[in-house]
Amino acid sequence: xxxxxxxxLWALAFFLGTVHVALAHKVNxxxxxxxxxxxxxxxxxxxxxxxGGVVEVQDQxxxxxxxxxxxxxGLFHFPLPKKExxxxxxxxxxxxxxxxxxKGSEM
Amino acid sequence: MLPKHILFQAVGLTCLxxxxxxxxxxFGAVIPSDDIxxxxxxxxxxxxxxxxxxxxxHYMHMAKPKQFGVLQAxxxxxxxxxxxxxxxxxxxQNEDFTAWKTEYEIKRPGDYTFYVEPAPYxxxxxxxxxxxxxxxxxxxxxxxxxxxxxxxxxxxxxxxxRPYGLWTGNxxxxxxxxxxxxxxxxxxxxxxxxxxxxxxxxxVPPGDPFVTQVVKADANGIFSYAMPRAxxxxxxxxxxxxxxxxxxxxxxxxxxxxxYWVHATDMK
Numbered sequence: 252x253x254x255x256x257x258x259x260l261w262a263l264a265f266f267l268g269t270v271h272v273a274l275a276h277k278v279n280x281x282x283x284x285x286x287x288x289x290x291x292x293x294x295x296x297x298x299x300x301x302x303g304g305v306v307e308v309q310d311q312x313x314x315x316x317x318x319x320x321x322x323x324x325g326l327f328h329f330p331l332p333k334k335e336x337x338x339x340x341x342x343x344x345x346x347x348x349x350x351x352x353x354k355g356s357e358m
Numbered sequence: 359m360l361p362k363h364i365l366f367q368a369v370g371l372t373c374l375x376x377x378x379x380x381x382x383x384x385f386g387a388v389i390p391s392d393d394i395x396x397x398x399x400x401x402x403x404x405x406x407x408x409x410x411x412x413x414x415x416h417y418m419h420m421a422k423p424k425q426f427g428v429l430q431a432x433x434x435x436x437x438x439x440x441x442x443x444x445x446x447x448x449x450x451q452n453e454d455f456t457a458w459k460t461e462y463e464i465k466r467p468g469d470y471t472f473y474v475e476p477a478p479y480x481x482x483x484x485x486x487x488x489x490x491x492x493x494x495x496x497x498x499x500x501x502x503x504x505x506x507x508x509x510x511x512x513x514x515x516x517x518x519x520r521p522y523g524l525w526t527g528n529x530x531x532x533x534x535x536x537x538x539x540x541x542x543x544x545x546x547x548x549x550x551x552x553x554x555x556x557x558x559x560x561x562v563p564p565g566d567p568f569v570t571q572v573v574k575a576d577a578n579g580i581f582s583y584a585m586p587r588a589x590x591x592x593x594x595x596x597x598x599x600x601x602x603x604x605x606x607x608x609x610x611x612x613x614x615x616x617x618y619w620v621h622a623t624d625m626k
Contacts, residue, residue: 277500279467279499279500279501281397281466281467281499281500281501283465283466292466292467294467294500294501296500296501296502297502297503298468298501298502298503351397352397
């Protein structure tokens with residue numbers, strides 16, 4: 252019984268700790284084009300990568316063109332789907348979200 | 359025999375000139391068009407490099423710097439070839455003075471520390487040369503990493519307060535290093551850049567001591583100052599170099615300054 256309680260408390264402490272870190276840091280996504288490839292980087296403000304974040308690429312009509320997940324370095328790249336403004340959306344854990352507008356003029 | 363009032367004027371003028379020679383602090387300045395770049399801003403920033411009296415808005419001639427570069431993600435990039443000459447002067451200065459500028463394109467997220475090592479400036483009023491190693495940090499696209507890295511200059515200020523996104527009234531804390539070691543008791547001069555963009559009215563100091571604020575670093579070279587107005591603030595930590603420079607066959611002292619610029623913004 253005591254053992255269970257202590258495991259529970261440790262788990263709770265760990266969970267609260269994680270939540271605290273995630274709340275204190277908003278997520279960011281940055282994108283740039285090289286040749287015909289769009290490179291994205293997803294990170295917390297202190298530089299820690301956002302791992303396993305869902306990246307969604309939409310055109311200006313809101314049609315989803317590409318979807319994928321960031322790797323352990325927070326990176327995700329894909330072939331340029333269209334030469335126009337693209338909205339790149341990062342959905343990280345616990346509802347943390349940010350977008351980057353990649354301008355057609357930079358392609 | 360000179361009329362009395364001319365004599366008085368001459369005496370007054372002499373006093374005034376004497377005051378201006380000692381009362382004005384010199385500052386190396388590296389002022390970017392923005393200290394925080396977000397995706398709405400575009401990726402180009404302008405950077406002005408000059409040698410000035412920030413509060414009085416006076417310019418001095420600045421020769422082409424010895425070194426001008428940027429430190430980002432631990433990598434230094436030489437930007438000296440991109441620096442072009444420009445002119446500047448205060449409203450009450452009659453001649454134009456040489457200053458420098460460049461445009462820089464931010465390509466990736468992160469902190470960009472721009473740094474300048476000027477050519478030694480001969481100051482007859484102090485019978486010494488002045489070399490102000492000057493830095494400023496620009497943050498790009500939300501990645502706040504790198505601002506506390508040292509460039510590795512002869513003397514420099516390492517910010518202990520993140521040097522961007524500062525409110526008016528914030529305390530700015532930094533550490534003064536000379537040859538990589540804390541400069542115990544270093545004197546730090548602080549001035550407001552009166553030509554800061556968005557400054558609603560030119561600050562007129564009610565007395566000479568208001569022009570340059572002075573704080574002393576502690577035994578670890580650490581100093582703090584709370585900035586009372588929105589705009590750019592310059593911090594200049596002064597030391598005497600261990601080396602001398604020759605002028606007309608005579609060895610002269612060299613004042614080395616570690617200068618850092620930060621921008622304060624009003625809470626609205």
